[in-house]
Amino acid sequence: MDGLQVVNSKVSLQPAAVCRHPLLVSASHIRLFVLYFFGTGLIASVCDRRYSPNRISVLNSASRRWSHVLNQEKRDLARTPVWLPRSAYVRLMTSPSAGRRDSEKAPKSHDDSQSLAQQPAALSASAAPDGGARAWLQVLGGFFILFNSWGIFNTYGAFQTYYEQELFPSSSASAISWIGSIQGFLLLLVGSLTGPIFDMGYTRVLMIVGSFLMVFSLMMTSLSTQYYEVRACCKAERCNNLRMCPLPQAFLALGVTFGLGSGCVFVPGVAIVSTYFNKRRGLAVGITTSGSSIGSVVYLSVFHQLQPRIGFPWTVRVMGFIVLATSAVSIAVMQRRIAPSGRRRLFDAKAFAELPYTLFCIGNAISFMGTYIPFFEAPAFAAARTSASPTLAFYFLAILSAASTLGRLLPNFLADKTGPLTMLAGCATATGILALSWLAVHTVGGFVVFCVLYGLFSGSLVSLPPAAVASLTDDHSRLGARLGMAFALAGFGLLIGNPVAGVLVDLRTGEFWKGIVFNGVAVLAAGTLLLAARVAKAGWSPKAKV
Structure with missing residues (x-):
């Protein structure tokens, strides 16, 4: 785990990676709290009674030892972060070495160091549970x-x-x-x-x-x-x-x-x-x-x-x-x-100095500009341009969404072999071609086929961009900022696209062709830019996995 390193029952803390929590304190805080109150209570009880010169010397010696303990605890406390994650706090308090100082811990043998060298230095993705009730509950949530x-x-x-x-x-x-x-x-x-x-x-x-x-x-x-x-x-x-x-x-x-x-x-x-x-x-x-x-x-x-x-x-x-x-x-x-x-970080200006990432962000924003037009206009188109009943016209949107479920799973599986950006560019091109084929749809059966195919290919345009950004990022410590910038630009594309398509659609006369052309051209342009980003990153070689 970032911020907590577990090595042979020893816990070392990295203050730069800890999570601040107002209700959790370190073990040194608790020890200092307990020692202070118990120690002051003991001294007060001794001073409250009659005592002989021998007792005075014993009390002075105890006070000196008590002062040494407090100073040691304060030094430990200065080296310990004030706030700990809940999981780190539990492990710290239950560790066999939690109550011992570094000088009191037994040295490791040569065999132990060799075995520990094979362990990860920190709790990372490789130490993930990869299953179990708690992990699958996160999937449910x-x-x-x-x-x-x-x-x-x-x-x-x-x-x-x-x-x-x-x-x-x-x-x-x-x-x-x-x-x-x-x-x-x-x-x-x-x-x-x-x-x-x-x-x-x-x-x-x-x-x-x-x-x-x-x-x-x-x-x-x-x-x-x-x-x-x-x-x-x-x-x-x-x-x-x-x-x-x-x-x-x-x-x-x-x-x-x-x-x-x-x-x-x-x-x-x-x-x-x-x-x-x-x-x-x-x-x-x-x-x-x-x-x-x-x-x-x-x-x-x-x-x-x-x-x-x-x-x-x-x-x-x-x-x-x-x-x-x-x-x-x-x-x-x-x-x-x-x-x-x-x-x-919210913004990484250096990212836009890289041509592949810049082309991807522009292509991804244009993709979101056109992809969702059928999801907004499908019921109205079915009612106006086909012989579908009002009930069936309404369920064309459900057909789109159901097909999109497969479109979010199958391309992701194939992207492990071809590369996410390569698969994304191909799916965007296929989605744009399908959108233009919408112009030839005039029957219920034809519109059903269109909705199934469009949902299947367009689903990947939502699920693959995070993996594509990861493939374009060499330093994954900057991945969060890059993902945030890419999706923020995609949000602007989504904000613009559907109102523009609404202007191009005339509900009174039932004309949808202008909005359909806008849909197809936008997604095709996005596919071209995504392909350009792939070529700028890895060239034209089909073997390159990007």
């Missing part, structure tokens, strides 16, 4: 975090269709799509900004605050339909009474508040799981990230089945209660195993 955060975001296509047809029929698709775009933008941006807070040890605080904001967001979204001026206000050309207009309320509740909450829990959800696994890390992370697609399918089904029966307000509240229950599981079971060696 991370699964539910992505189930709620990305699952609700991937469900926004259902909200978009309902807002367009029922709640805000006179508002443009572009205006309504800003709600989902700001939600995804804040999810990525806040997720990158909360990295240093996570490094400081406030994991549970982030999860509690984020879960509260997500539940609060959905409850406030359900209240926006209780104002009886909803239709009249939105039909007006200019809305002068913002307090009674539900569009700003939906933007603040479902867009801003939910984006802030999901951004707070995003980093713990993906960072904790990887520290518990080594050999099976790919499987564990794959199961965790599949929560986003499975959550989308579940929330879409809940929305479609309950909204006609109990209405929009109570449907959204039921979704909020699901978020509350599953978030409680994550808060209860998730616990960080190791502390980082230091605080993560």
Whole structure:
């Protein structure tokens, strides 16, 4: 573990890597506390009685020895960090050598030093449990975090269709799509900004605050339909009474508040799981990230089945209660195993001096700009351009999300052999070609095939970028800052893409071709830039694993 080195039952602490916790103190603090109070009590009890000159000499000798003990404890205390991680504190107090000074510890034999040389110097990824109940509970907790955060975001296509047809029929698709775009933008941006807070040890605080904001967001979204001026206000050309207009309320509740909450829990959800696994890390992370697609399918089904029966307000509240229950599981079971060696930097200017990384960041941002357009517009397209029933049109979004589950697992498995950046460039190119083929879709069967293939290839555009950044980073101590910068730029791409597509889509006439062309060209351009980043890093050789 960073900050704690275990060698033959000896514990050495590295103050640069410890995690500050206001409730935990070192062993020297406790020994000094106990010795002080017991020692002063003993001296007071002796001085309180009659004593002879012999007792005075005994007391003076005891006082000198007592002063020596206190000075030794103070010297030990000066060499010990004030705050310790909980796991380090437990190991320190239970270690056989915890109560002995360095001078009192037995020297190691030559055989012991040879055996210890084969052990890792610190508790690292190689010492991960790689299984067990506690490790798989972290996978469960991370699964539910992505189930709620990305699952609700991937469900926004259902909200978009309902807002367009029922709640805000006179508002443009572009205006309504800003709600989902700001939600995804804040999810990525806040997720990158909360990295240093996570490094400081406030994991549970982030999860509690984020879960509260997500539940609060959905409850406030359900209240926006209780104002009886909803239709009249939105039909007006200019809305002068913002307090009674539900569009700003939906933007603040479902867009801003939910984006802030999901951004707070995003980093713990993906960072904790990887520290518990080594050999099976790919499987564990794959199961965790599949929560986003499975959550989308579940929330879409809940929305479609309950909204006609109990209405929009109570449907959204039921979704909020699901978020509350599953978030409680994550808060209860998730616990960080190791502390980082230091605080993560938010910005690394030297990274953009490297051409491969710069090309990747631009390509990744353009990829997020176009990838999610079908997830926002698929139900409206199916209803307007195919003969699908309203029920089937709604479930095209669920088909996209279900296929995306495989798209997040299978390419990650293949990327271990080809390299993550190579696989990402290929999947982006295939996704762009599929997006342009959307122009030829006019039947229900054709749209089903398109949704399956598009979800299969586009899923990798979300799951592979972290591994691609790692392959472009030689110094992994800078990996956290680079990941944060890449996802922050991707958030800006996500913020821009869907509103632009909404402007290009005309719901009144059913014209979608402009938005489809924008989708395909954007993802194809992203694939070209990602391929350029791969060539700049390793050349044209297909054997290079990047």
